Amino acid sequence: MRLWGILSLFLLAIVVMAKRDYYELSKKYHPDKNPGDDSAQTRFMEIGEAYEVLMDKEKRAAYDNFGHEGLQGGGHQQQHHDPFDMFANFFGGHQQRRGRPRGADTSTELTFTLKEFYNGLDTDFSLQMQNICDKCSGSGSQDGKTHTCSQCNGRGRVVVKRQLGPGMFQRFESPCPQCQGSGNQITHHCKKCHGQGVVRGDRKYNFHLQPGTPRNHVEVYRGESDKSPEWDAGDLRVKIVESSAGNLGYRRVGNNLYRTEILTLKEALWGGWERTIPFLDDYDNTVLLKRAPGEMVRSGEVERIRGRGMPVANSVDEYGDLFIQYTVLFPAKAGIKDEL
Template identity: 40%
Template sequence: MLSTYFFLLLLATLAAAADLYKVLGLHKSASDKDIRHAYKKLSKKYHPDKNKEPGAEEKFVEIAQAYEVLSDPTKRQIYDQYGEEGLKAHEGGQHHANPFDMFQSFFGGGFQRQTRRGPSSVSEFEVQLADVYTGASIDFMVKKRILCDHCRGSGAASDGDIHTCTTCGGSGVRLVKQQIFPGMFAQSQATCGDCGGHGKVIKRKCPHCGGQKVVDHTAHFTLEVTPGMPEGHEVVFEGEADESPDWEAGDVVLRVRTRKDKGGWRRKESSLYWKETIGIEEALLGFERNLTHLDGHIVGLVRTGVTQPGFVQTIKGEGMPIFGREAFGDLFVEYNVVLPIEISSETRRKLAEAFQTSRSSHDEL
C-alpha cells in the first residue's frame, strides 16, 4: 500500500495542481469545522479498504493532501495568498504526510478496526407532487450530535488530561474473585468501574462539551428529488447520523412520500388522475377545454360526442415521468357532469320538443 501511495503522490506532483477547496467540496470561506467535516466524510468514502472503484485510491490521496494544507492555519494562509507555488517554496521540499497515517490519526485507529456502526435515522419526508413531476432540490435541516470540536471526542480538556486507568492498568477490565465454597474461589472478568471499560480516565473534562464528547448540532442537507421518484423511495445520506467516538456514524435515511395535492391531482405509480367537472350542455354537445398541468404546460381536453357521467378519458404520455427512463405514463381524466338545479319553462319546452323529435326519428327507423 505504501508503494502505491508514493506512486500516486508522484502522479499528483506531475499533474496540474487542483484547487484544494474544490477537492474537499468547500468554499474559500469554509471554517476549520467545515474542513474537518469534509475530510471525515470524503476520506471514508474513498478509502481503498472500502471503495474498490478505479481512481478511488488516487482520490483518497488527493483529499489527504488538501486536508493537510487547509487544516494547518499557516499553510492555508500561504496557499490562499500565493497558491501552490508559494506553498512549495514554504515547504522547501518537505514530504507530504502519509495519507493512511493521517486517516488513522484522525479517526483514532485503523479503518478496518472501526467496525461498530451507530444507529441510522429513518424518517418520512413529504414533497409536493409537482416537485416529483419536474424534479427539485429541497433544503432541510437535521438535529444531531457531533464530536466536540474542542476535544475531538476525547472528553478531556487536553491530551495531557487523559491518563491510563490505574485500577485496570489500561485493559478496561478487572479480575473479580468470588468464593464458591470454603477454600474454593472462582475468578472472572468484569468491566472496570473507574474507566467504564475504556482503559483511560480523564483528570480534567473538556470545558466545551463538559466531558460528554459530543455536542448538539443542526446540519443542513439538500434532497435531490428525481422526476418520477417512486412513492416511499429511500434517499440515504451516508454517515450523517449521530456521531460518537465509540462508533462509526450511521446514515440519515429519508423515505420520500408525496403530499396530498390540494389542486386535485392524484398519482398512482407512473399514472396521473384528474377530475374535470362539466355542465349538461357540454356533456351533450361536446367541448374543448384547457387543463394546466403540474409544470404549467397546457393539455387540451376535447370531446365531440356525448360524455357520460363518470366517463374516463385516457391521454397518452401526460402522466408522471417513469423513474430512471426518458418516458411518461398516462393521464386519466374522469368527467363529472353537473345538472342544473332548475330550468325555465322555455328551456323545458325546447327540451321536450328536442327529445320528442329524437324519439319520433327513432321510431321511424
Template identity: 35%
Template sequence: MRRFGLSALCVLCVAVLCLAALCHGAAGGKDYYSILGVARDASQQEIKRQYKTLSRKHHPDKNPGDEQAHERFIAVAEAYEVLTDAEKREIYNRYGEDGLRNQAGAGGFHDPFDIFAQFFGGPVRFDRRGQRARPRGPDVHVRVPVTLRELYAGAEIDVAVSKHVTCPHCDGDGAASHDDVETCSACGGSGVRVVKHVLGPGIVQQMQSTCDACGGKGSTIARPCPRCAGARVVRDADSLTVRVEPGMQHGAEIAFDAEADQIPDHDPGAVVFHLVLQPHAVFTRHGDDLHADVTISLLDALLGFARSIPHVDPAVAIELSRAAVTPPGFVHVLHGKGMPRRPLEKGAGAFGDMHITYSVQFPAAIDSEARGDLIRILGGTSLTATPPGSPPLAHDEL
C-alpha cells in the same frame, strides 16, 4: 584456519553494527527520533505527545492526495511503535533500523491507521479483544413532505438537522488537552481486569471483567474538556439537502449514511428521509399515471367542448377537447401526460398516462318549454303522459 576466519568475520560484523548504531541518523535507516522531533532520551509521554500532534497533522484525511503527507503519517506511526516499545527501542538505539529488521520474529509494523485509532477513534477499534468493528449508532428517520409537482419535476429540499457531533475542541477525547488522557492505572490500558481466585490447592480460577476504573476504555481523563465537559460530543446545527429525483414515489427513502448523531466509540447511523406526498388539488397518482375527475355541463357532454386544465406543473396546461357525446363516467386517456417513469427502471424519457374521468353536471330543473323542445329533439315519448303546465321536475326527483 577456517575457524579463525569465521571469528574474524564475526568481529567485523560487530564492528559494522556498532558503526551503524553510531551514525544511523545520517546514513542507512530512518532516524525515528528526528521523525518524531524528540530527543534521544525522550520520555514515553513526550513521544506520545509528539505522535499525537504529528499524526493529526499528516493524516491523509487532512491532506487528500498528498503522497508525502501519507508517507510521513506512516513514518510517524513506525517511529511511535518502535520508541514506545522498550525492547524495540533498545535494539534500535544499538543497531538502528537494520537491527530491527534483522531481529528474529520482527513481524513488521501495525497498520498506522490502527495506531491512530487508538488515540483518535476510527472505523476499526484497535485490539479490543478481537472485536474489530465498532458498534453502530441508531438510524434517524425523518418524514419530508413533498408536493406532486416536486415528485414530477424533481427538487432539492434543504432539511435542518440538529445532532451530536464529536467535540471539535478535544476531538472526542473528552479531555482538556491530549496529555490529559492517561492510560488507566487500574487495568494498564487494556480495559479489562483479571481477578484470580484460588479455589483449592493448585486450582486457580481467572475471572475477566470490564475495568470499573475506566469503564473498559483503557484510559482516564485528568482534566475534562472545557467545551464538552468531558461528554466528548456537542450539539451542532447542520443541514442536509434531500435530492428528490423526477418520478420518485411517495414513501421513497433517501439515506445519508453516517449523518446521524455521533456517539463516542460508535459509527454514526444513517439519516433516512421518507418522502410523504401531500394531496394535490386536481390529481391523484396511481403508479406513474395521474388521475383526475373533470365535471362538464350537460350541453358540453352532448355537443362536445374544448377546455384546459392545469397540469402538475402550473406552467403547463392540458388541453381537453371532444367533439363527440361524452357520457358520465367516460374516461379519457392522454398518453404520456402522467408522471416521469424512473429512468433506471422503465427507460429514460418515458412518462405514464393521464386518466380524465368525466362527470356531467345536469341542470337542476327543466322548464315546460324546454321539455317540449327536448321531446322534439330527442324523439322521446314517455314524458308526453305528463300534463302540460305541471310543475317542472326537480333534478333529484328524476
C-alpha cells in the same frame, strides 16, 4: 455429598443452557446468513470452539489446566482457566464484539407536493445530530491527554462475581464503572463537550429530488447518523413523503396520473365545448380538454392522454399517461328543460 449433588445439577443446567444458546448463536452468525462478513465468520468459529470445549470432558480439563495452549497440544505451565468463563463470554450476558461497533441509524422524513415530485428540485435541510467535538477531536480532554484507567488497567471492562447460590458464583465481565468502558481517564475535561467527546448541533445536508421519484422512497446517507469516537456512525435514512396538498386535483398511481372532471348535462349530451385545466409541469402547465359538437360523453367515461403522466424516474423523456374520468352533473327534474 449433598453439595456435590447441587453442583452437578448446576453444571447440568449450564450445559443445557449452552446447547440452547449454541444453536441460536450459530444460526445468527452462520456464514451463509452473513456473506462477506469476516467478523461474523470469526464469531461463528469461536462459538463452535467454546461449545466443543464445554461439551468434551478431556478438552475441558485441558483448558482448565493450560488454557488455549492446552487445546493446541502445548502449554506445560499449569494455570487455572475456568471453561465456564468461556461459556459466559460466548453464551452469557457479555458477548464480545470484534472491531468497532456500529452506531444506530437515524430516520427522518422530507415532504414534497405532487408538483415538486413532477418537476424535481434541489433543497437543503438540517438536523440536530450528535457530532464529534471539534475542540478536543473526540478525546474529551482539554489538553488532549488521557491516562490509563487505574481500575481496569485500560481494558475498559472488569470482572464481576455474582453469587448464584450457597458456595456457587458466576463470573462475568461488565463495563468499568470508573472509566465507563473507555479504558482511559481524563484529568482536564474539555470545556465544550464537558469530557463527553461529542456535542449536539445542526448538521446540513443537500437533497436532489429527481423528477418522478417514487412516493416513500428512502434516501440513504451512509455514515451520517450520530457520530462518536466509540463507534462507526450508522446511516441517516430520509423517507420522501408526498403531501396531500398542492396536487392541483391530480392523483398519482405509479407513473400515471388521474383526475376527475365535472360536466354539465348539456356538455355531456351536445358536446361543442373545450376547457383548459392547470397542470403540474412548470414549462407546459395546462392541458386542453374538448369535444366536438354532437360528441357525447357518458358519466364515468375515462379519457386517456398519453405522455402526460409522471416522469419515469431515472429515464430520459419518458412519461406515464394521464387519465381523465368524467362525471356528469344532473340537475333537479324541474331544471332539466332549462339545462337543455
